[in-house]
Amino acid sequence: MNAKRRVRYVAQLLDQIGLEGERVAMANISSAMGAQFAELVTDTTERLRELGPSPLKET
Amino acid sequence: MIVGEQKPLDEVMELLGDARKVLLAGCGTCVTVCFAGGEKEVGILASQLRMRSKLEGHAMEVDEVTVQRQCEWEFIDPLASRLKDYDVVLSLACGIGIQGMNERFPSTITLPGVNTTFLGIPEKQGVWEERCQACGDCILAVTAGICPIARCSKQLLNGPCGGSQNGVCEIDPDTPCAWQLIWDRARELGTVDKLLEIQKPKDWSKSRDGGPRKIVREDLVLIDEQTGD
Numbered sequence: 190m191n192a193k194r195r196v197r198y199v200a201q202l203l204d205q206i207g208l209e210g211e212r213v214a215m216a217n218i219s220s221a222m223g224a225q226f227a228e229l230v231t232d233t234t235e236r237l238r239e240l241g242p243s244p245l246k247e248t
Numbered sequence: 249m250i251v252g253e254q255k256p257l258d259e260v261m262e263l264l265g266d267a268r269k270v271l272l273a274g275c276g277t278c279v280t281v282c283f284a285g286g287e288k289e290v291g292i293l294a295s296q297l298r299m300r301s302k303l304e305g306h307a308m309e310v311d312e313v314t315v316q317r318q319c320e321w322e323f324i325d326p327l328a329s330r331l332k333d334y335d336v337v338l339s340l341a342c343g344i345g346i347q348g349m350n351e352r353f354p355s356t357i358t359l360p361g362v363n364t365t366f367l368g369i370p371e372k373q374g375v376w377e378e379r380c381q382a383c384g385d386c387i388l389a390v391t392a393g394i395c396p397i398a399r400c401s402k403q404l405l406n407g408p409c410g411g412s413q414n415g416v417c418e419i420d421p422d423t424p425c426a427w428q429l430i431w432d433r434a435r436e437l438g439t440v441d442k443l444l445e446i447q448k449p450k451d452w453s454k455s456r457d458g459g460p461r462k463i464v465r466e467d468l469v470l471i472d473e474q475t476g477d
Contacts (some may be wrong), residue, residue, distance in 0.1 A: 202292065205257040206300045244303055
């Protein structure tokens with residue numbers, strides 16, 4: 190619960206900087222939820238690919 | 249303690265303008281406790297400034313320092329030799345510390361990174377509430393240890409008013425009625441008789457209405473050995 194709020198805070202910090210807050214996310218997945226984990230990683234990878242590399246690396 | 253909160257990053261960026269070398273100065277006392285301007289917040293804001301300025305194409309060089317108290321000369325004097333290296337100092341201290349820096353180092357511009365908000369208490373983790381307005385004439389002995397000046401929306405000395413409903417102030421359902429709190433505690437303490445005495449109008453000249461205030465303790469003032477004054 191606390192970690193989730195802190196991740197939300199970090200996302201806000203990134204938004205303020207001008208980086209996309211969606212670059213950081215948190216999910217609760219148990220070790221028995223293999224399919225959901227795979228789906229989450231796939232979705233995250235797609236989202237990050239859409240966002241592109243960090244503009245800080247390019248400048 | 250003094251409670252404040254950091255200014256929004258957009259406002260800070262605007263204040264910094266064209267500055268390229270910035271000293272971000274935190275304070276180790278009140279603003280550390282309220283998570284507005286301590287060493288940790290200095291580190292986070294410095295990183296934000298570096299990244300934001302780089303993204304905007306004018307990378308800022310941001311150095312970090314946190315002193316124990318920006319409101320006392322002996323704690324900020326060690327910064328003196330470093331200040332010439334910077335275009336500007338961004339202070340995360342309260343308004344007292346920021347003014348302390350400007351007063352002690354008049355040739356250096358020290359900008360505010362924090363909005364100083366009130367004198368208060370950490371009611372629980374992550375929540376701060378106002379408790380004192382430094383009115384200069386404390387009446388807590390009469391009001392069961394609960395301040396109507398800081399906590400009653402109307403600053404009533406003889407409350408409550410008609411806007412008190414079910415123990416809550418009419419301005420906001422999250423604001424308890426100070427006079428309800430006062431009455432309840434006085435009843436528990438058996439001091440309700442003090443509340444039945446009508447309080448006369450307050451002498452506000454001891455508060456901000458009397459202008460900037462000053463305390464001089466002759467027994468503590470150091471005597472100049474040269475002049476004897």
